[in-house]
Amino acid sequence: MGGMSGAQPLAATMAGATYLGAEVDASRITKRIKQGFLDEVVEDIDEAIDKAFKYRDEKKSLSLCYHGNAADLYRRLLERNMIPNIVTDQTSAHDELNGYVPNQMTFEKALKLRERDPKRYRKEAIRTMGEHVSSMLEMQKNGAEVFDYGNNIRAQALRAGVKNAFDFEGFVTRYIRPLFCEGRGPFRWVALSGDPEDIKVTDEAIKELFPENTKLHRWLDMAEKRIPLQGLPSRICWLGYGERERAGV
Numbered sequence: 241m242g243g244m245s246g247a248q249p250l251a252a253t254m255a256g257a258t259y260l261g262a263e264v265d266a267s268r269i270t271k272r273i274k275q276g277f278l279d280e281v282v283e284d285i286d287e288a289i290d291k292a293f294k295y296r297d298e299k300k301s302l303s304l305c306y307h308g309n310a311a312d313l314y315r316r317l318l319e320r321n322m323i324p325n326i327v328t329d330q331t332s333a334h335d336e337l338n339g340y341v342p343n344q345m346t347f348e349k350a351l352k353l354r355e356r357d358p359k360r361y362r363k364e365a366i367r368t369m370g371e372h373v374s375s376m377l378e379m380q381k382n383g384a385e386v387f388d389y390g391n392n393i394r395a396q397a398l399r400a401g402v403k404n405a406f407d408f409e410g411f412v413t414r415y416i417r418p419l420f421c422e423g424r425g426p427f428r429w430v431a432l433s434g435d436p437e438d439i440k441v442t443d444e445a446i447k448e449l450f451p452e453n454t455k456l457h458r459w460l461d462m463a464e465k466r467i468p469l470q471g472l473p474s475r476i477c478w479l480g481y482g483e484r485e486r487a488g489v
């Protein structure tokens with residue numbers, strides 16, 4: 241539920257999916273609930289899994305977060321043979337000291353260990369990432385769509401001795417590169433006036449310009465309703481080769 245990762249529950253529900261995440265830091269969960277990015281928090285690991293799968297089966301686009309360690313949640317999912325359709329991770333695994341929290345200890349104890357004994361903390365974090373990625377690989381074997389979300393967790397797991405850590409791909413190679421190959425990419429604009437109404441006007445103009453692009457229309461409608469503006473009002477959308485030029489003019 242961090243800076244970038246905190247957008248995932250909203251992204252999932254906007255796409256019509258049910259979302260189950262894990263976060264060790266309660267303050268981060270509270271923030272995302274207040275912002276409307278996350279629907280629910282659950283303290284008990286089995287209750288979180290049961291609820292998420294129930295929502296999925298009922299086709300409810302809701303997001304919930306287990307308050308605890310992601311490595312523990314993934315292991316428990318496997319123990320119960322409950323395999324999600326899509327699995328990824330967006331902890332700050334690239335920084336084993338300040339970004340990733342090891343399991344087998346409370347969050348508060350982990351923070352103290354980080355201060356007191358950084359060397360041991362690093363060791364525990366790398367060990368946990370090994371477990372974390374091993375579970376992701378196991379879920380992949382069991383039919384889940386598994387990918388790395390740009391946080392270097394596969395390389396960290398390799399350090400922990402998980403030799404096949406790179407058996408699942410990164411999201412850029414798997415999903416973004418094919419779009420870039422056909423010239424499709426992100427296109428952003430900002431209302432320098434500071435007036436959110438100006439973004440509404442541009443949303444309408446884009447919809448008029450591309451009447452056949454139903455995915456784009458859906459995104460713009462949902463973005464207006466569900467994404468709070470931060471700083472200057474702005475918008476992003478993905479447009480294809482030639483489309484960006486038309487939108488810009």
Ligand SMILES: NC(=O)c1ccc[n+]([C@@H]2O[C@H](COP(=O)([O-])OP(=O)(O)OC[C@H]3O[C@@H](n4cnc5c(N)ncnc54)[C@H](O)[C@@H]3O)[C@@H](O)[C@H]2O)c1
Nearest residue numbers: 242243244245263264265309310331332340341389390391
């Ligand atoms: N894919 C992309 O486009 C993209 C973009 C930006 C950032 N990233 C990468 O994604 C990662 C996350 O970015 P961020 O901005 O959300 O970072 P962040 O540090 O703000 O958030 C990470 C969250 O993970 C939690 N966490 C850490 N270890 C955990 C564990 N074992 N179990 C449960 N929760 C744990 C932390 O408490 C924190 O809230 C970074 O490595 C970043 O480089 C990827």
